[in-house]
Amino acid sequence: MMKSLAASKITIVGLGLMGGSLAGALKGRCSAVTGVDARPKAIEIALAQGLIDDATDLRSAVSSADIIVLATPVRVIMELIPKIAPWLAPGSLLMDLGSTKRQILEVMAATPDHIEVLGGHPMCGKELSGVEAADPALFQACTFILSPLPRTSEEALALGRELVLAVGAVPLLIEGERQDYLVGTLSHLPYLLACSLVSTAHETTSADPLAWQIVAGGYRDTSRVAGSDVEMWLDILMTNREHIVAAAEVCQAQLAHIVEMIASGDRARLSEKLSHIRQARGEMFP
C-alpha cells in the first residue's frame, strides 16, 4: 500500500527551472520536499526561496524518499535511473520530467521490479532557465503528460495523478511513442523554427543597426523559445530524432510551397492556403 501524497517524502533531483518550480509547488502538500543538485548555488537559492524543505546528497535523498522526481536534462535522467534504482526503497515511485519519453521509458523498464516507475512531461516552461526563474505557479492549468509502463500499478498511477493535480496541472495519459510523435511537431519543431528565424536575422538584417529597433511582437513571439536552455534542448533533439526530422521535413515542404506561391505572385492560391491555415489555428486555440 503506497502512501498518500500528503504523507509522502518527495525528492527532486535537479533544481533548475522545472525542478525548482515543481519543488515549490509541492512544498506544503506533502511530508517534505528534499532537493538534490550538484551545484551548491542552486541548493542555496532553492532554500532561500523556500522551494525545498532541505537538501542532501543524491544517495541519501533518493533512498529515503517515497516519490523521486528526476528533473534534469533528458540525458542525465537516463544516466540517473540505473544509478539510483538500486538505492530506492521498495514500493517507492520514480518519475521524471523529461520532454521525450520513449528512450526514458526503455531505461525505466530495465529497473528492478520492486520500484514503481512513471514517465512525466509537463507541457510548460519559459525561455528563462535555472532555479532563479523557478515559479511554483508554473504548472497552473498546464497539461502534464503521464506515460505509464505496462508494469506501473494502478496505485502508482493514481499517486502520479494526485501529484499532478496538487501542482495545479491537468494530467493526460499518453504512451511514450505517441507522446514523442506529438511533441515532435507541437513542441520540438517550434524550437527549430525559432532557432532558424534568429539565425536568419543574425546572418542578414542584424548587420543593420536599425534592425534592433524594429524587432516587433511577431518576431519576439516566434523566436521566444530560441532563448531557452541549450543543453536541455540538445538532449531532447538527440532522443527524438526520427520524429523531429520527419516533422521538420513536412514543415520545410509547407514553407517551400508558400514561398513558391509568393515568388510566382499566385495570390489566389496563396489566399486559399493562408485562409485555411488561419482557420486551423483558430480551431487549435478557440
Added chain:
Amino acid sequence: MMKSLAASKITIVGLGLMGGSLAGALKGRCSAVTGVDARPKAIEIALAQGLIDDATDLRSAVSSADIIVLATPVRVIMELIPKIAPWLAPGSLLMDLGSTKRQILEVMAATPDHIEVLGGHPMCGKELSGVEAADPALFQACTFILSPLPRTSEEALALGRELVLAVGAVPLLIEGERQDYLVGTLSHLPYLLACSLVSTAHETTSADPLAWQIVAGGYRDTSRVAGSDVEMWLDILMTNREHIVAAAEVCQAQLAHIVEMIASGDRARLSEKLSHIRQARGEMFP
C-alpha cells in the same frame, strides 16, 4: 505653415484594428478625428467605443482634413492614394500605416506637389483584427517607422513625428527600400514560419485528438501571427516579394542545416550552433 497636431482635423480611412486604434489614440489630441469605412458596422462600433468624433463619406472626409491617414490593407492604400489625392487641401499631410513601403512610396511620389506625403508603419499589432479589437494603447512604446520621400518637407516630417509621439510610439526614420528589407526578415518571415508550423500540425498531429490537449506555450507563441488577417497579409506578401523570398531562402537553409545535424546526431556541432543562436537572441532582447 502647417497646423500643429492639436489644431489639426485628422481623417482615418479604414477602421480596422490599426485604424481604429490610431483613431482612439489621437482622439482628444487634435481638433477632430473623422472616420471613413465602407462597412457601416465598423463606423457604428468606432462611434460607440468613442474612437472617432464623427464619420462621413470618403471625399468629404479627406477634403476637409489637415492630416489623412490610410489604414487599410496595402493594396487598398495604393488604390486610394491616386483616387483621393486630387481632393486633398493644399498643404495637407497624407500618411499611411502599410507594412510595406517601397511600392506605396512610389504611388505617393506620383501625387500632386501641393500635398505633403509621408509613409508610416507602426511595428505593433495583434492576431485579432477588426475595430472590435481596437485599443488606443496599442502603440504605447512601439517603434513607428516613418519613411519620408525626397519632397517631404521638414515641417511635414515634424508633424508626422508629433503624431507618432502623441500616440505613445517611438518614431524611427527609415527609407522605404531599407524598411522593406528589414521587415521582410523581422516581421514577414515570422508570419511564414508561423503558417508553416500550423500547416504542418494540421497535416500531421492534428489527426490525433490528444494533440489539442498538449499544444504548449512554444507552439502557441510560435504560431500566434498565423491567426492574423489574411487579406492584410496577402497585400504585404505581394508587395514585398523579393525581400521575403530572399529571407525565406536563408531561413530554409538554416533550418536544413540544423535538421541535418539532428539527423546525423552531430551533437557537438549542433551545440555550437544552438548556443550561438541563443546568444544572438539574448542580444536582440537584452
